[in-house]
Amino acid sequence: MSTRTKEEVQEIWEATLAPHRKYNRPPRLTKSEKKLIGVGKDEGRATLKFARISSRKIMIVADLIKGKNAVEALNILKFTSKAGSDILAKLLKSAISNAENNNSLSADNLVVSEVYANQGPTMKRLMPKAQGRGARIRKRTSHITVVLKESK
Secondary structure (H helix, E strand, O other), X not given: OOOOOHHHHHHHHHHHHOOOXXXXXXXXXXXHHHHHHOOOOOEEEEEEEEEOOOHHHHHXXXXXXXXXXXXXXXXXXXXXXXXXXXXXXXXXXXXXXXXXHHHOOOHHHEEEEEEEEEEOOOEEEEEEOHHHOEEEEEEOOEEEEEEEEEOO
């Protein structure tokens, strides 16, 4: 990776603040530019894709832990008897360890800032029904993301 001077980093940072001339949005940064500027250094993030559970079921549990302390959120998930609580607990532990190892943040100061579950691809299956007919069964999947930020 090439080393850049402070002036070049400052120029990239100012380019992110300037709106796009056509769409009035800031331009998208590449992964290396984000790393240079330090975007995401105050957070821990974990993503699970293609989880075999509906996103609606996950969001019921996710709403319980939004805005809570990370350790408190783990305790809430431990005693919640919903389908998605085990999946979210494992994902939350992963986000905590990502924040500690990658960004050297303390687990005591982390707060669950974002939890969202987007709908993934649906697997379609057929179940035999009466008179030779078939009924479609939809096996839904979801993409789940947990973002932890440091409390101030």
